[in-house]
Structures are given as structure tokens and as C-alpha cells.
Amino acid sequence: MATVEEVLESVNRSQASKYKTIEVQKDIEPQLDLGNLLTVDQNPLELKKFRADKEVYLKSQARDNTQLLFNAIWKLPTERVEEAICVKLPETTTVLPREKPIPKVKPPTRWEQYAQLKGIQKRKKGRMVWDEELKEWRPRWGYKRANDETKDWVIEVPGNADPNEDQFEKRMKAKKERVAKNELQRLRNIARATRSKVPGVGLTPTEKPSKEEVGLALHLAKKSTASLGKFTEKLPKEKEAKHVGKKRKFEPAIGDFKKEKEQQLNIINLMENKKPKLDITKVKETQEEFLAMRGPPRKKGSGGFGKKGKAGKGKGVKGMGGKGKGKMGKGKGKGR
Amino acid sequence: MATVMQRIVKPKTQAAKRGLEVRAPKLEENDKVAMFIKGGHTSETITQVLKELYLLKKPNAITFKRKNIMRPFDDQSSIEFFSQKNDSSLFLFGSHSKKRPNNLVLGRLYDHHVLDMVELGVTHFRSMQDFPTEKIAMGTKPCLVFEGEAFEQDHKHRRLKNMLIDFFRGVKANNVRLQGLEHVLQFTALDGKVMVRSYKVLLKKSGSRTPRVELSEIGPALDLEVRRTRLASDDLYKKACKKPKKGKPKKVKNVKTDVFGAKMGRVHMERQDFSKLQTRKMKGLKRQAPSDKENAKKAKTESSEPSAQET
Numbered sequence: 001m002a003t004v005e006e007v008l009e010s011v012n013r014s015q016a017s018k019y020k021t022i023e024v025q026k027d028i029e030p031q032l033d034l035g036n037l038l039t040v041d042q043n044p045l046e047l048k049k050f051r052a053d054k055e056v057y058l059k060s061q062a063r064d065n066t067q068l069l070f071n072a073i074w075k076l077p078t079e080r081v082e083e084a085i086c087v088k089l090p091e092t093t094t095v096l097p098r099e100k101p102i103p104k105v106k107p108p109t110r111w112e113q114y115a116q117l118k119g120i121q122k123r124k125k126g127r128m129v130w131d132e133e134l135k136e137w138r139p140r141w142g143y144k145r146a147n148d149e150t151k152d153w154v155i156e157v158p159g160n161a162d163p164n165e166d167q168f169e170k171r172m173k174a175k176k177e178r179v180a181k182n183e184l185q186r187l188r189n190i191a192r193a194t195r196s197k198v199p200g201v202g203l204t205p206t207e208k209p210s211k212e213e214v215g216l217a218l219h220l221a222k223k224s225t226a227s228l229g230k231f232t233e234k235l236p237k238e239k240e241a242k243h244v245g246k247k248r249k250f251e252p253a254i255g256d257f258k259k260e261k262e263q264q265l266n267i268i269n270l271m272e273n274k275k276p277k278l279d280i281t282k283v284k285e286t287q288e289e290f291l292a293m294r295g296p297p298r299k300k301g302s303g304g305f306g307k308k309g310k311a312g313k314g315k316g317v318k319g320m321g322g323k324g325k326g327k328m329g330k331g332k333g334k335g336r
Numbered sequence: 337m338a339t340v341m342q343r344i345v346k347p348k349t350q351a352a353k354r355g356l357e358v359r360a361p362k363l364e365e366n367d368k369v370a371m372f373i374k375g376g377h378t379s380e381t382i383t384q385v386l387k388e389l390y391l392l393k394k395p396n397a398i399t400f401k402r403k404n405i406m407r408p409f410d411d412q413s414s415i416e417f418f419s420q421k422n423d424s425s426l427f428l429f430g431s432h433s434k435k436r437p438n439n440l441v442l443g444r445l446y447d448h449h450v451l452d453m454v455e456l457g458v459t460h461f462r463s464m465q466d467f468p469t470e471k472i473a474m475g476t477k478p479c480l481v482f483e484g485e486a487f488e489q490d491h492k493h494r495r496l497k498n499m500l501i502d503f504f505r506g507v508k509a510n511n512v513r514l515q516g517l518e519h520v521l522q523f524t525a526l527d528g529k530v531m532v533r534s535y536k537v538l539l540k541k542s543g544s545r546t547p548r549v550e551l552s553e554i555g556p557a558l559d560l561e562v563r564r565t566r567l568a569s570d571d572l573y574k575k576a577c578k579k580p581k582k583g584k585p586k587k588v589k590n591v592k593t594d595v596f597g598a599k600m601g602r603v604h605m606e607r608q609d610f611s612k613l614q615t616r617k618m619k620g621l622k623r624q625a626p627s628d629k630e631n632a633k634k635a636k637t638e639s640s641e642p643s644a645q646e647t
Contacts, residue, residue, distance in 0.1 A: 019540075019541055019542045019543050019548065020540070020542065020548050021542070021548075022542045022544065022546050022547075022548050022549075036480065036501060036505050037477060037478070037479040037480060037505075037512075037517070038479075038480045038481075038482070038501060038505075039479070039480070039481045039482065040482045040487065040488075040497075041481065041482065041483045041484075042485060042487075042488055043483075044485060045483060045484060045485075045524070045526055047526075050526065054531075055533075055553075058522065058524060058531060058533055059533070059535070059551060059553065061481075061483055061522070061524070062481055062520060062522040062533065062535055062551055063549060063550065063551050065481045065483070065522075066479060066481060066520050066535075066537065066549050066551065067548070067549045069479055069481075070517070070546060070547070070549055071546050073512075073514075073517070074514075074545060074546040074547075075546075078514070079511070081511060084513045084514075084515070085513070085514050085515075086511040086512060086513050086514070087511065087512055087513075087514055088510065088511055089509060089510055089511065089512055092508075094498070094501055095577050096498065096501065096502050096577070097444070097446055097451060097498075097502070097573065097576035097577045098365060098446065098576055098577070098578070099365050099366070099368055099425040099445075099446070100361035100362075100365065100425075100446075100447055101361055101446075101447050101575075102361065102363070102578060102580045103360070103361040103362060103363065103580075186346075
């Protein structure tokens, strides 16, 4: 007499044998990235099986790995979205490089800063405005706008205005100026936001520089190196520009004798003066201010700093002296 | 500085403005678009490979019809120009020469500059047409399987694995329909080669809720060998992989879900004159005005009277 349990067991076994198993045996667990539906299997591949029948082996490997992936996916929480059973995938774990750089946060514009300071809230204005003249709703800005003063066909000449002045022209000009100002402010905001390296001396003062301005900008850019442009590379067919930059003027070797005499005597007077060219007290004062700003030199731990400070001081004074000498030297050159 | 230029040049139409917004750098990026380019000389194998991989990558793919005489490893400027124009950051360049037969250059760009490039040679290729089985719909998100120790151990293969994931992963999805997981792409690294196989998934009954997976090969099947590589330096790669700090998720206006889970939204319409609605005209159902009706009746009686008189 077979017990109920035995019967049930046999039924289960027969049912189970109908369906193939979903279990997969692997030495090393493959890494799954469910967000990307990715399986990375690091198990060593069996070369014998591979060499025997490539396609069959690859297919069996693929099947096993996909089965593992699907087992994991079916464990995820499901939801019903419009007659289909969907599974919510987790975040991806593989790090993939971006397409474009991360956008920079725009710094607030001048107005935005002011508004923040004053606590001014932005108020959304509606698009349509009631136009009293035409007795209908018109857009606040743009095509066919309300209260468009440039479209007036009659303008009263104000009492203090020049009778020969064209009032219509005046209005058009005022509008153009407003547009230009707005554009300028927009560009300034952008420049401030990107904090684009503002070109320095003499470089492109206008938006559309002339040939000479561009040439000057190029010349200055080339020269602005530590070795004063001696080693800057030229383009293959670029010609060296001549007569660019400030021209230094020197007095002729044999010129105005009176002037030369005066200059030389001035120099000697300066040298013989009891008053120094440098005001040592002022130098000392500025030094003290500077040190006060930076803070007194720390005693312990940064004994080196203290030493440096002293050396710095010494150098400073010497440096000033040197500078003075330099000036004197230059003066001599001019005198010659 | 492309972004600054875009802002300085103010767009004059709404379409242009939207176009600029699509191309601008964002926190959540668009799905990467791939360019399929043919070189100066191509073989039949290579053109077929490009065609089929294009079908796999559709709709996020652009194919170039004409041949482009360029060498990616020598001069990257033309690829960068194409990337800028098409707003795409992946490319697959196919060419054929005696020295490099059946050559594929797989590459990706960051900020419209070349990040990584790997040159692969196709040693064996079987087209989708050689497999007579039923194929899958275009645009299905594939399941990716990578096998072989080389993909973890060798630096070049690791980067190649990353590029292949980037190239083939499809649309970024949060939800996936369980019945829609139909495509499997398998990449196996063995003997210095990379084998690419593509299968369709058949879900069979198993004893439990999770189905048993059976595969049928649909192609294409490629056997690739890794030739030259030009990989990005570590710091550039790190810079490209930087993740932004997640801000607040953007609120979608006007869309609400009710108790039953249905999505609701409000549509704002202007006042309509229902008598002047544009509908299909059926002449027979035209409603006659009362004056017309009387005229019609009069006409009828008049016509019947003389006939009555006659008789």
C-alpha cells in the first residue's frame, strides 16, 4: 500500500523531470550589473571543449550565463505598467565615461546678486496685456505687442524740443540703443560667468578688430614669455612682423649741447643731495604694515619662517637699495 | 568653448533653441549615438559588418553613405569634426587594405575629442542572413555576456570591454518588460581573439516562476583580433568618468497619477465654436432650416396639385 506521501513524491518527480532545471553551476560567481543587463564571467574557459566544437561550446556558455542573469532579474520587484509586467532595474554599477563634461554651475549675474541681497522675488508676468487703445489682449513683447510706441503714427512734439528734429527717428534711435545695451549686458554676463581669460594689453579692444590690432595682439602674445619671445615657434609660412610695438626714442649722440649739460648737472645734484631718493622711514612703515597684515612670524615650529622673515627683511632693504641704484643707472643712460 | 559660442550666438527660432539644449552638456546625458564610417577602400565583408552592426545599434546610429579617405590613428581631426556636427560620441570605422585586411576601428570621444580607439581585424564573419531563424525587433536592449579571463586581467582588454559595453548597451532604462528581454550579445576573449555571438532568447517553462532560457543564434557572428590601440591616459579617463553630484530631480509639471495608478494631465484648450468645428461632412444628414422645409413642402404640394387637377 503506497502512502499518500509517496504518491505525491512520485507525482512531483515526474513533473520536475518534464522541465529542465534553471540551476547553473559555476566555480566563480559571475559579476552581474543588472542596470546594464551585463554578466561578466571570469571562469577559465575549457579549451578542449572549445577546440572540439567552437559554436556549441560558446552557445552553452552563453546559455548558462544568461540563465544566471535572468534568475537575478526575476528576483527583482515587478510592477504592472499598461498591461505588461515590468521589472524595475537597479542603478548601473559599471563606470562608463561621459559624453560631455559636467556642466558648470552658472554664477549669478549682477542683477541676480543684487536681487538676492535686497530680497527681491521674481514675479512671473503673464504673456498677454490689455491694450487700452485697441481694447483687446495683446502680447507683452514680440510681434504685435501692446503699447508699441514705435508704431505710433502721430507723435506730439514736446514744447522744449527742436522743431526740426524728427521725433520718429528719435524713437527708433532710442530703441536701437536699448537693444544694443541689452546685448552688451548679456555678453558681459556671459564673459563674467565663464570668466574667460580677458586678453591683456592692447588685445582686441573691439569685437571686430582691424588687421593692425590683430597683428599687435599676436606680436604681444608671442613676446610674453620668460625669454621675450626668442624661442616661440613660427608657423611654416609666417613672416616676422617688423615695426611692431613701441618705438624707444633715444636722444641723438651729438644733439642739443645745452640740454645735455642740464641733464648731466641734474644728475650730479641729485647725487650730492643730502636727501636720499628713497624715504627710508616710509619704506620701514610699509614693511611694518605688510608684516602686520601677514601676522607676526611664528616662534616655534616655523623657526625657518622666522629666519626667512629676517632674511626677507634684509633682502627687502637691499632690494630697495638695488632698485634705487637701478633707477640711477637708467637716469645715466638717459643723460648720455 | 563650444558652449560659450552657443550662448553668444542667440538662437532666433524655438527649434534652434531646442537643438542647442539637446546638444548642451547636461547632468543626465543623452544616449550615445554611434557613427558608422567607411574608409577609402572597403571589402564586401567590412561593408556587411558595418551594415549589420548599424542595424543592431539603430536608432542611436548614423551611417555615412560615402567613403571617407582618412586614417583614424594618424589624424583624429576629421572624426572630431564629424562628432561635433552629428553630436555623436561613438564611432566604428571600417576599411580594407593589404596590410590591414578587414579592419575595424572602434572608438569613443569625450567632449568631441578622441578618448579611446581600438583597431580590430575581422578574421571570420557570418552574416545575419546565414542564420535562417526568426530575428528580433530593432532597438531591443540586449543582455551582454563577457567571458574570458583576459577581460579582467589585460589592461587593453579591460578597456575594450568597457568600450563594448558603452557601444552595445542600448537605451538607458529603469524598467524593462520581462517579455522584452530577447537579445543576448556574447563576447568571449580567448587565444588573443574576441568572439562575438548574437542570440535570440526563448523562454521555456520551468518548474518555478523563473523560466528556463534557451538560445537560438541569429547572427552576426564575428571573430575579431585586437590590433593597434590608442587608449586614453589615466587622468583623462578619470576626468571623463567623473560623476556629477545629483541635484533635485526635475519636477514634471501638469502630470499626476490618480488612486488607480492612471496618469492624468490637463490639456488647456481655447474656446471653440462648436457650430464651426471641422468634421466629416455627410450631405444626407444635413439639417435643413425651417424656411427651407416650408419651401420644400410648398414645392411638393404645388407639384401634387396640378397632378391631382389633371386626374
